[in-house]
Amino acid sequence: MTRSERLMFGGALRYDLSFTRHEQPLLRLSFWQMARQFPAMAALVGRAAWREDRRALLALLGAEAGQGLTRAFVLVATNRVLVALFAGGPTVERLRQALPALLAGCAVAAVAALLSAVSVAASGRLEPKVERVCTARFYRGAVRVELAALEDADFHRTLDAGRFGTDSVRMMLRSSITVVNALIALLASAVVLALLHPLLVLMLVLIAAPKGWGAVLSARRQYASRHAWIEHRRAISVVTQKITEHGCGPELRVHGAGRMLTDAYDDMSMTMEKEQQRLATAEAATQTAAAAVSGLATLAAYGVLWLLLTGGGMPLAVAGTAVIAVRSAGSGLTALVLQVNRLYEEAMYLQDLQDACEGAERQAIPAGGTPVPRPLTEIRLADVSFSYPGASEPALRGVSLTIPRGRVVALVGANGSGKTTLAKLVAGLYLPSAGRLTWNGVDLREADRDAIFDQVAVLGQDFPRWPMTARANVHIGRSDQRPDQERIERAAAEAGAADLVEGLPHGWDSLVVKGFERGTDLSGGQWQRLGSARARYRGAPLLIVDEPTAALDPQAEVAAFRSLRSLADDGTTVLLITHRLAATATADLIYVLDRGRLAGAGTHRELMSVPGGLYRAMYELQAAQYAVDGTGNGVPRANGVPRPGNAGTGPGDSHVDRVQG
Numbered sequence: 001m002t003r004s005e006r007l008m009f010g011g012a013l014r015y016d017l018s019f020t021r022h023e024q025p026l027l028r029l030s031f032w033q034m035a036r037q038f039p040a041m042a043a044l045v046g047r048a049a050w051r052e053d054r055r056a057l058l059a060l061l062g063a064e065a066g067q068g069l070t071r072a073f074v075l076v077a078t079n080r081v082l083v084a085l086f087a088g089g090p091t092v093e094r095l096r097q098a099l100p101a102l103l104a105g106c107a108v109a110a111v112a113a114l115l116s117a118v119s120v121a122a123s124g125r126l127e128p129k130v131e132r133v134c135t136a137r138f139y140r141g142a143v144r145v146e147l148a149a150l151e152d153a154d155f156h157r158t159l160d161a162g163r164f165g166t167d168s169v170r171m172m173l174r175s176s177i178t179v180v181n182a183l184i185a186l187l188a189s190a191v192v193l194a195l196l197h198p199l200l201v202l203m204l205v206l207i208a209a210p211k212g213w214g215a216v217l218s219a220r221r222q223y224a225s226r227h228a229w230i231e232h233r234r235a236i237s238v239v240t241q242k243i244t245e246h247g248c249g250p251e252l253r254v255h256g257a258g259r260m261l262t263d264a265y266d267d268m269s270m271t272m273e274k275e276q277q278r279l280a281t282a283e284a285a286t287q288t289a290a291a292a293v294s295g296l297a298t299l300a301a302y303g304v305l306w307l308l309l310t311g312g313g314m315p316l317a318v319a320g321t322a323v324i325a326v327r328s329a330g331s332g333l334t335a336l337v338l339q340v341n342r343l344y345e346e347a348m349y350l351q352d353l354q355d356a357c358e359g360a361e362r363q364a365i366p367a368g369g370t371p372v373p374r375p376l377t378e379i380r381l382a383d384v385s386f387s388y389p390g391a392s393e394p395a396l397r398g399v400s401l402t403i404p405r406g407r408v409v410a411l412v413g414a415n416g417s418g419k420t421t422l423a424k425l426v427a428g429l430y431l432p433s434a435g436r437l438t439w440n441g442v443d444l445r446e447a448d449r450d451a452i453f454d455q456v457a458v459l460g461q462d463f464p465r466w467p468m469t470a471r472a473n474v475h476i477g478r479s480d481q482r483p484d485q486e487r488i489e490r491a492a493a494e495a496g497a498a499d500l501v502e503g504l505p506h507g508w509d510s511l512v513v514k515g516f517e518r519g520t521d522l523s524g525g526q527w528q529r530l531g532s533a534r535a536r537y538r539g540a541p542l543l544i545v546d547e548p549t550a551a552l553d554p555q556a557e558v559a560a561f562r563s564l565r566s567l568a569d570d571g572t573t574v575l576l577i578t579h580r581l582a583a584t585a586t587a588d589l590i591y592v593l594d595r596g597r598l599a600g601a602g603t604h605r606e607l608m609s610v611p612g613g614l615y616r617a618m619y620e621l622q623a624a625q626y627a628v629d630g631t632g633n634g635v636p637r638a639n640g641v642p643r644p645g646n647a648g649t650g651p652g653d654s655h656v657d658r659v660q661g
């Protein structure tokens, strides 16, 4: 373990042996068991190829099989040429005898070249398609996975491992085709050799076996290493990514964090280097052993030929063909071994991809379910508890509450009291561990979750800042419909984002990500307005907002809370999570959470009237910062929203604070 790993990640980031022993059965498979899996893996890719472009697949298979057969024809033609050349008679006559076979050999070689061109074109067409289909299946599955499943480290690892497999799809197709080609070529050579002398086939097998063994051994070693180091690699990429990330720039420089990260890169990469060296040394040893045994077998093959020739058991022309056949079979074999090596390794990664896809499909949010009657009238939680997978303490315990339609419902409570968790349950992102959560009387467990998602808009604390244009950043809120510029602009105006977009160099077409053409960056508050525009553009009957004003200036904050109020007046149910208790004061209903339990419910006035109540204590603490009392006396109000500060100036008033002399 490196120093950096201990400091930054709390320990070594490698899966120990138990992972490879218990969780990677592929590594325990023998070559023959693995070989039996090839057809299934090849079929996986083959089926995708068949679905996407069967003409290209057939052309590819035909061209490869044809190329293999041409090699046998070339060998037969060579044999004919040699027989003619080694026969008695004048040279001109022997050449004339050899000419037809020579011409046939040339014609077959030309056909082989054409077939090779067909194969290149067809595979160029097919490979990207198959890669796209298999990769898209993986990503489609990944976005449908239940959020709770992603909390499980093992499942997360399975998904992560699947990502390596997406590169393997293309390789698998290519390697499978090349292996088919090499096998046909080898078979052709073996048939020709068997016809010449059966003993030569045995020699061919002896030459091949050690190389095959070496290839399989290397592939397994590489695969095991990659798996064991997967976390380590991921950590290196996470660390280095931060070095160029825009938001990290200031701390990297001012705090000198850059040095810590670059040192960590050095440190962790050095351990990877050692692993690479270990692999290379092992690989070299395996290759040498395989080449030595294979070389001895080749020597033996030539020895047998020698004996057959000197003993008169074989004519010189046949021996000549045999030498060419052994040589061509030998090089074909090397190609085959290389490809089998690849295929073996790729098959393992492809299996990971298959496992990830199947896992994602198993853990997918179910499609369909009981329809939820519209419009949304009420969401009810009855004795709901929820624990995050692997967590020792539940995040919510026996919570019962109701969220009625068209109201602003505020969730308040200390950090970690369960507000965000509760909101995620309400949105259908998590299912309760116990108790019932119903949407219009339909239990979340049976409900059509897509229909629920369709009625929810979220603006989370750490909402995504999509690296796209300003327009796409809003439109992605309702991307199942065609972009509607008029609605986009209305949503932006309501969220206070219209001016900011107008001020961008390319307006709605400005890329709000630095580092691209037309790219520009936004301030935290500007991002929050854009995020809010997105949530509004979605136009869902339930809007969940988690600290929607954390980055806004006071004026924008007041406007934001006021517009939430007017949304509710228009029938939208607003679930508001905030620590700004001045804003919750105008909510229709406030729920107070304390360590996962419901500790209070009512209006601001009701909760303030509870002596020693948690809400009152929190409110008074916050109000004290502004030197106002909890009853609202002296708190200036702008359209019903309490505003801290001195009376007399509305949020929109422009004035210069003066100290009266």
Ligand SMILES: Nc1ncnc2c1ncn2[C@@H]1O[C@H](COP(=O)(O)OP(=O)(O)OP(=O)(O)O)[C@@H](O)[C@H]1O
Residues within 6 Å of the ligand: 151, 388, 391, 395, 413, 414, 415, 416, 417, 418, 419, 420, 421, 422
């Ligand atoms: N993904 C998670 N996995 C495990 N535990 C989690 C996860 N998310 C939150 N928790 C835990 O659940 C509890 C409730 O967290 P939650 O985020 O709901 O609190 P919150 O009230 O929204 O806090 P804050 O005011 O800080 O946003 C906390 O103890 C937290 O550590």
